[in-house]
Structure formats: C-alpha cells, structure tokens
Amino acid sequence: MMLSTRCSAVLLALLAPMPLLAAPPSFSASDPRHAALYRLEEAASELYNSEDYALSMSQRTRDAWQRLHDAAVKARTNGRPHPLAGVALVNLSSMDQLDGKNADALRRSAEGLHLIEPFADAYPIEWMQGLSIEGYAKIALGDVPGGADTLARASRYMDGYIARLPPDGIDKDVHMLRSNIAFIHAQALMRLGRNAEAVAAQKACMDARIAAVGPHSADALGAYYTYAQMLQRADRIEEAEHYARLAVDVATDHVDRKHPNYARALEALGLLLSRTGRRVESLDYLQRAIAIKRETVGTDSLYFHFGLQNLGSVLLPLERYADAEPLFMEAERGFRALEGENSPQSARALAWAGAASLAEGRRAEAIARLTDALGRVQAGTDQDRDIGQRAYPYLIPALIETGRMAQARSAAATFAGESAQLDNAPAFPLALAAMLAARTGADQAKLGEAARRLVEVVRDGAALNDQGELNEEQRIALDMVLAVAAETQDGPLALDAMAIMAGSRIAQANRLVAQRLVEDPTLAVRVRTLQDRGKALEAADSRLLKALATDSGVADARAARAAAADAVAAEQASIARDFPRWVEARGAERPDLSALRRDLGADEALLAVMPAFSGVYLMAISGTQTRIERADMDRAGMIALVGRLRDSLSPDGFDGEAAHTLYGQIFTPGIEAVLGKARSLRIVPTGAFASLPFAMLPQRPVTQARRDTPWLIRRFALTVQPGFAIAGAGERQMAAQTQTFLGVGAPRAFEDAALATRSRGSGPAMAANGAFRRGDPAARTLSALPPLPGSAAELQAVADRFGPERATLLTGADASEAALRGSDLSSYGVILFATHGLVSGEMEGVTEPALVLSAPSSATPDTANDGLLTASEVATMRIGADWVILSACNTAAGDHAQAPAYSGLAQAFRYAGAGALLVSHWPVRDDASAFVTLETVKGAGRGLPRAVALQKAMLKLIRSDRPDAAQPYIWAPFILVGR
Numbered sequence: 001m002m003l004s005t006r007c008s009a010v011l012l013a014l015l016a017p018m019p020l021l022a023a024p025p026s027f028s029a030s031d032p033r034h035a036a037l038y039r040l041e042e043a044a045s046e047l048y049n050s051e052d053y054a055l056s057m058s059q060r061t062r063d064a065w066q067r068l069h070d071a072a073v074k075a076r077t078n079g080r081p082h083p084l085a086g087v088a089l090v091n092l093s094s095m096d097q098l099d100g101k102n103a104d105a106l107r108r109s110a111e112g113l114h115l116i117e118p119f120a121d122a123y124p125i126e127w128m129q130g131l132s133i134e135g136y137a138k139i140a141l142g143d144v145p146g147g148a149d150t151l152a153r154a155s156r157y158m159d160g161y162i163a164r165l166p167p168d169g170i171d172k173d174v175h176m177l178r179s180n181i182a183f184i185h186a187q188a189l190m191r192l193g194r195n196a197e198a199v200a201a202q203k204a205c206m207d208a209r210i211a212a213v214g215p216h217s218a219d220a221l222g223a224y225y226t227y228a229q230m231l232q233r234a235d236r237i238e239e240a241e242h243y244a245r246l247a248v249d250v251a252t253d254h255v256d257r258k259h260p261n262y263a264r265a266l267e268a269l270g271l272l273l274s275r276t277g278r279r280v281e282s283l284d285y286l287q288r289a290i291a292i293k294r295e296t297v298g299t300d301s302l303y304f305h306f307g308l309q310n311l312g313s314v315l316l317p318l319e320r321y322a323d324a325e326p327l328f329m330e331a332e333r334g335f336r337a338l339e340g341e342n343s344p345q346s347a348r349a350l351a352w353a354g355a356a357s358l359a360e361g362r363r364a365e366a367i368a369r370l371t372d373a374l375g376r377v378q379a380g381t382d383q384d385r386d387i388g389q390r391a392y393p394y395l396i397p398a399l400i401e402t403g404r405m406a407q408a409r410s411a412a413a414t415f416a417g418e419s420a421q422l423d424n425a426p427a428f429p430l431a432l433a434a435m436l437a438a439r440t441g442a443d444q445a446k447l448g449e450a451a452r453r454l455v456e457v458v459r460d461g462a463a464l465n466d467q468g469e470l471n472e473e474q475r476i477a478l479d480m481v482l483a484v485a486a487e488t489q490d491g492p493l494a495l496d497a498m499a500i501m502a503g504s505r506i507a508q509a510n511r512l513v514a515q516r517l518v519e520d521p522t523l524a525v526r527v528r529t530l531q532d533r534g535k536a537l538e539a540a541d542s543r544l545l546k547a548l549a550t551d552s553g554v555a556d557a558r559a560a561r562a563a564a565a566d567a568v569a570a571e572q573a574s575i576a577r578d579f580p581r582w583v584e585a586r587g588a589e590r591p592d593l594s595a596l597r598r599d600l601g602a603d604e605a606l607l608a609v610m611p612a613f614s615g616v617y618l619m620a621i622s623g624t625q626t627r628i629e630r631a632d633m634d635r636a637g638m639i640a641l642v643g644r645l646r647d648s649l650s651p652d653g654f655d656g657e658a659a660h661t662l663y664g665q666i667f668t669p670g671i672e673a674v675l676g677k678a679r680s681l682r683i684v685p686t687g688a689f690a691s692l693p694f695a696m697l698p699q700r701p702v703t704q705a706r707r708d709t710p711w712l713i714r715r716f717a718l719t720v721q722p723g724f725a726i727a728g729a730g731e732r733q734m735a736a737q738t739q740t741f742l743g744v745g746a747p748r749a750f751e752d753a754a755l756a757t758r759s760r761g762s763g764p765a766m767a768a769n770g771a772f773r774r775g776d777p778a779a780r781t782l783s784a785l786p787p788l789p790g791s792a793a794e795l796q797a798v799a800d801r802f803g804p805e806r807a808t809l810l811t812g813a814d815a816s817e818a819a820l821r822g823s824d825l826s827s828y829g830v831i832l833f834a835t836h837g838l839v840s841g842e843m844e845g846v847t848e849p850a851l852v853l854s855a856p857s858s859a860t861p862d863t864a865n866d867g868l869l870t871a872s873e874v875a876t877m878r879i880g881a882d883w884v885i886l887s888a889c890n891t892a893a894g895d896h897a898q899a900p901a902y903s904g905l906a907q908a909f910r911y912a913g914a915g916a917l918l919v920s921h922w923p924v925r926d927d928a929s930a931f932v933t934l935e936t937v938k939g940a941g942r943g944l945p946r947a948v949a950l951q952k953a954m955l956k957l958i959r960s961d962r963p964d965a966a967q968p969y970i971w972a973p974f975i976l977v978g979r
Helices: 005-010 032-048 059-074 084-098 102-122 124-140 144-163 172-191 195-213 218-233 237-254 262-275 279-296 302-315 321-339 344-359 363-378 385-401 405-420 427-439 444-464 472-488 491-509 511-517 521-550 554-578 580-585 593-599 635-648 656-666 669-675 687-691 750-759 776-783 789-802 817-821 905-911 926-941 946-959
Strands: 604-611 616-621 626-630 680-685 717-720 741-747 807-812 830-834 850-852 868-870 883-887 916-920 974-977
Touching: 032 059, 032 084, 059 084, 084 102, 084 124, 102 124, 124 144, 124 172, 144 172, 172 195, 172 218, 172 385, 195 218, 218 237, 218 262, 262 279, 262 302, 279 302, 302 321, 302 344, 321 344, 344 363, 344 385, 363 385, 385 405, 385 427, 385 472, 405 427, 427 444, 427 472, 427 521, 444 472, 444 491, 444 521, 472 491, 472 616, 472 626, 491 593, 491 604, 491 616, 491 626, 521 554, 593 616, 604 635, 604 669, 604 687, 616 669, 626 669, 635 656, 635 687, 680 687, 717 946, 741 789, 789 807, 789 830, 789 926, 830 926, 883 905, 883 926, 905 916, 916 926, 916 946, 926 946, 946 974
Parallel strands: 604 680, 680 717, 717 974, 741 807, 741 830, 830 883, 883 916
Antiparallel strands: 604 616, 616 626, 850 868, 916 974
C-alpha cells in the first residue's frame, strides 16, 4: 500500500517503526489465494489517496477500510488473521488522528500493530506507520516522554531501513515517511526542553522532505521554516535566518499561487517579515493564508487553527491584544475539538489568550486561562517544559498583582526548576525565573540584585536583535523590574529599564537607517564582532545564572561574565566613538542618571511615561530629585483613554473627562512634587503615549475649551524626546537671523500628470512603495488630496522673515524629489515642508510615512522621482539644518497605526542630520499651521528657546480671533521633537 499523500501534506501522519519481526516462512504478501483482499485494499487506498480531501476523509473511505478489516480477519493464514486486517486498522487510526481523535487513534493503532506484528517484515511501511501513529497519539494524550522514546527507536530503525535499500530504490513515500517521523520526534524533543536534539531531528526531517519532493516544492517550505524555528530556539540565529529566507525564496519563485499549500508559503513569508520588524506588512500575508486555508481545507482542520494562532502571535507585539485574543480562543476551541480536552496545542493557544487578557487588565481571567493551560498538559506529563516557558512568565506576575503570594511562590519555584533543566540553558528564562523567585521571597537585597541582572540580560538580548525589538516576555520582565524600582525608588534601575524600552522603539523606527549605515564594510565588520561578543556574554550570563542556582562555581562564573561584559562594553564604546550615528539609530545609548540631571536646565525637568505590559510607569527627574510610580490605572485602561481622547477631537470639542483623567493619572502628587516650579518639561513617551497631545491636558476638570482653560501648555514649554540621550553639541539653538532658509511645498497636483500618464499606459511606479503597482486606487487617492491654499502663503511669510538673500523656495513643479536631490541640503539652517503628509497604510501600496511632492513629469517617468518622499528616502539625505519644520498632516505619526509617534518622517529627518523638528500629531488646518510656524520662527529669531517659542505661538493662537482657535483640535497637534 502506498503511504497516504494526505498524511504527508498536512504533516500529521507522523510515523514510527520498530525492529521488524520475522514472518512465518510460508507467508507471502502476494499469495493469489488472497486476491479478493488485495482488491479491497486497492479500492480503499484509492479513496484514501484521493485529491478530494473531503472524499479521502469520508465515511465512504472508512467503510472501505472496515470491509478490508472484516474480510481479512476471516481469511486465516498460518492460523492467524491475515495482516491486511491490521493494515486496515492502521489506516483507520490515521484517519482518527487526522480528525483529532487521538484516543481512538491510539486504540486502533495498537490493535492494528498486534495483527501485523507476526508479519511485520512483509509490511514494513504499514508497520512503521502504525507505530508512528501510536507514538504521536501518546504525545498528544500527554505521554510526551513515552512518545519521544518510541519515535527515537523509529528514527534509528528508519536509518537502518534506508541503509539496506539501494540508493536508486528508495521510494518517495519512504523519504516522506522518514521526514514525518523526524518531524514529530523533533516536536516532542522541543517540548521536553531538549533543543539541541530537536534541531538534529528537524534537520533529518528537512533532508528527507527534500529527497522526497525536491528543494523547490511547496511541501518543502514547512520543513525549511520549522528547521529555522528550531535553530532559533537553540540560539543559532544566523542559521535560522538563512533557512527562513530560503523558505521565502522558494515560496516566491516556485510555488503555484493557486495551490492550497501556497498558504504555507504566505505564512512563512509573513512570519519572517514579522521577525524582521515589519509586522504590519506581515499581517496581510498571514490573513491571506488564513483565507486560502478556509477555502481549501475548511475550518475543521489543525492546519487552519495553526494559521489563526500564527496571526495572533504577530498581533501580540503590536499590542493589538483585543484583536489577538479571539484568534487564540478560536484556535483553542478548534485544537480541543480535534485533539481532545488535553490537547497540548489547545493549551498553548489558551496560554497566549491568557497573556492577552493579562495585558488587557483582566487578571482573574488571565490566571484562570494560564492555570487551565498548564493543567491540560501536566495532566498527562510533568516533563513538558515548553508549556511552562509560555505560561509561567505571565501567571506569576498576575498572581503577585492579585495578592496570591503562596501560589506565586510555588509557581516561581517550579518555573525556576524547569528553566534550569533546559539543555541550552538560555540566559533570559534563567534570569526571569530568578527574578520571579526573588519577587515572591522576602530578601530585598536578592530582589534588587535579581532585577539588575534581569535588566542586563534583556539589554544584551535586545542588542543582539538586529531590529531592537522586545518580545512579550521581555516586556513583562521589564514591567516587573519597574514595579520593583517604584517600590524601592531605585532611580538608576528604573532609568535602565525605561531606556531599553525607549531604545527598542527607536531601533524599530530607524531600522532602515541602521541598515543603510551598516552597509559601510568597516562598520559591518565591527558590528559582527560586537554580535559575536554579545553571544559570548549571553553564554556567560547563562553559566553564571546556573552557578547561582546550584551554588557551585559562582566565583569563576562571575569573573567570566565580567570579562565578557568588559569585552562588549569596549567594543560598544569603540563603535560609538567611530560611528556615533549607528549607535543613535539603534537606540543603544545607555543613560546615566547623574549626567541626565546635569543636562537639565535650571528651570527644566524630565518626565518619562512608559506603558510596559500590564502597567504604566512614570518617572520624574529634576536637578535634585527622582520619583518613580506605577499609575493607578492599568495599561489597557490608560491606552483606551488616549484613544478616546484622540477620537473625540474635532473643531467642535473634545472629551474633557478623558483629558483630565489622563492628567490626574500622570501628574500625581508625587510626580508634581519633583516637577516643582519647572517651566520647561522634556517628555519621553513610548507606545500609545507618544500619540498623546500632552499640551492639551487640562490641570482641572473642564467641559469645553475656552481662552483661559488651564492647559498644560500654560504651565510648561514642552519638548518631546524619543529617548534619554543627552544633548550633544549638534543640538544647538537656532539663530534665524544668521541662517539660510529652504521652503518646499505647494506642489503641483497629481491629477493632470499621474492620471494622464496612467491613461497612456506608461505611468511611473513608486520605487519605495509601489503605490501605482496595483493600478488606479493610489493615483486616484493622490489626485483627490484636498488643496492647501495656505501653504504657498505660509512658505512666503517665513521666507520673508529671512530675507530674499537667505531664503530659497521650491514650489509648484519645482517642489519635486529631483529638485531636492539636486540641492545641497547641508547648507540650510532651517527647512520647512508645507504639503500633505501620508501615514503608512493611508494609501494602497504605501508602506511607510511620506511627504507628497510634485507629480512627476508625464514625459519622463522616473521611479526615483515618483512624487512621494518616503521616510527611507529622507534617511539617505544629508541635512545640515538645526531645525526642520514639517507643516503637513500626520508628520508626527509612526510608520503604522501601532507604532510610536515620531518614528516615521520625524525620526528619518533626525537621522539625516536635522537638529530639532516641529511636527504635528494629526491633519492640521493650513491657516493654523501657517500661524504657528511663522510665530514660532519669529520667536526663535528673537532668541527664545524653541520650546518657549512654540509655547507662545500656541497660546497666541488660542487667544486669536481665528475660527475655533480655542479648540485643542486647532492648536494642540504641534510638538517639538528634540531641542
């Protein structure tokens, strides 16, 4: 019988052989006396191997196998039932397993193996198939060690079986069988924490899969990507990246997009994009993959539910918990329905849903889900390490926050023990487990030491991540560190943790900039050296943590860790000296609290507002004091308030209750005491708070905007900083009377140029984003942008402040990418863009923020001058201005809806060389933009600090007679980034 292609395609007929037993000498598998049985076997096999999935899994197919079983039981041979009776049961057990009926699969496979056993050498494939199903069912029902042992024997036998065959006599199905055995063996080893063995098993799976179907088959994609996942778990990151990209290349070049398996290729591409920091791009691929699965295999399939879980896992780091949670719960129900109440896959989905509910502030629900997830797997085995690594980091903090310390202490001890048993002993889970154990203990000295060590490990891990991105476990770890810092008022500890969080945002925002900089071959070599030393430091961290856990060899391990840390610090300092912009773009600067205090002006203070995982943390710093607090309201509630306030803003009003509640949550009595009488305030916000217009927070309850409303802007001149970097010599005060000015805006509309060009079939393609790649929508959107009648007047008014000798204007057709590239931008002290700004995703095909410039000439279409100046294009420029003003819609916005503000165009201009930036939170009325821009430039020209100049411009607009000028919608979007 040929092995079912259905099993191979879905990677679920996961097979395990044992040593063959000698059949009775008189038995022949082709005895003509049993021709009727062979015909029944052929008929059943034809149904089971049908390309029609529904038919292959139908009752009709089951009936065919049952007829073979019933006839073979009666056809005695050597006094026993004919072994085809066992073959029929093995195939029925395979159908049970594919349907998620693992208890039935285990029962039928055991019975089938009993019938085949005396004749096993005559039916080696069927014998191995039955044993593999038995091994898989054991694992699915909780006996992971037993299943792993069975599959280890299966793998050894398969190696011998292959060795006995001539190279040209190995059937494709034998290779596929070998691949499937190795796959489920690798999964079992991974669940037991035996990651190095899991990598070897998955490599065998991949090699056999390639031998079976070729390197370019859609069926090989899963093997490539799963191998990459295993390598990543074993901390072999570079190899993991190679195989993940190989999967993408195969998907792109060789997979038929109409084939159902193309969904797996889309998933591979989506998951790779998410891992390289392009999560928003990845969502489209993952959603399309789910749609294809829905049409091809339906929703009653493990394949479909894995797709839901993958999509949810990408939404989590985007903090889209409300979107991720129902996906995890649908997957949980699906896995449980198919695999039974103790399905390990359902437990993992439930654990992720528990993490989402914890982030949303529903602690009791999170505890119930996480406890249930652990219980489902541990009901069958106490050796499943994977579920503990997923659940305990969320469960223990939730127990602590709800005062259930005894349970938290017990869970922390279990987590520490399990983490220490992982074969590659990664530093992060060991450090996290030690921190949680200390958090549930009474020794405050140990708690502080564990918190500092955890911060070091998280920083090391973030530094090795090319995207600088923190995962969920790292974010909840920093949440706990900040909670400890708030309890002990440990300013350096809090600053260290917050700097990692802010640096992660900066690194994500400047991924393209950092990639461009590292193209320098000298820097590339230095970065690789730093990464190698970072890996050595991680290994030293791991050894030290293990030594501390066992109280053995601590002194030697501590010395080795210190030496590795010194090597990393020396290389970082060397790179920072020679390539400071790369360090800045990576957000890798480590702040010093004393130096930060010295950098503050006499009447200046700093306020950091950081949403972590479940809490929001505040830190106020003055010249002499520091205060750390956790906001009373949880993260989800405060972020909801930010969204509520933003959504309420209109020329007619705003949500005064939300605005004042946010003020009260942030400006607590303790924070106010540190801010004291400061008149200037630097704000370091991350996450959703980077999109909060702090200037419009009212200091007392208000119901409507008036000219005398006590907004925060009346008390402070505000500056926003993406991180905690101390001002360098480059951040100098603008002196408008001695600087030159460049104004760019009022561009030629797209209607005549772009649409006319398209109608002739020779329209330009947008190089960076492909906005015209999919036809009309983008061109129509660009042509439909509303006019900005005040932009030309705004540019001219500011130019007049500088005088004709020191001012240059690029307007109309001259406001183009080509004209900018032809200009020496380093010679201008002030640059003003007065045009439309686009947020990523606002236009079809535009995947990053952009400024709209003049439409390209229809006669000379040029992909490098497509009319959109994107963030990545800005980052390649060389700008010398110490002030860039982006008088355009949404120029403070991030590169996607969940990204922090200032991470798009503003950050691109910063790393192109600009000093400070004046940008806007939302689409602005052009007359208000012109007023604020001109008044700010005038104030700075009189020698006012830029933040004060902006403060006075906003207050003057509020007092003016312009329509609705007192409404925050009109005056509050403007922010100063940098000084």
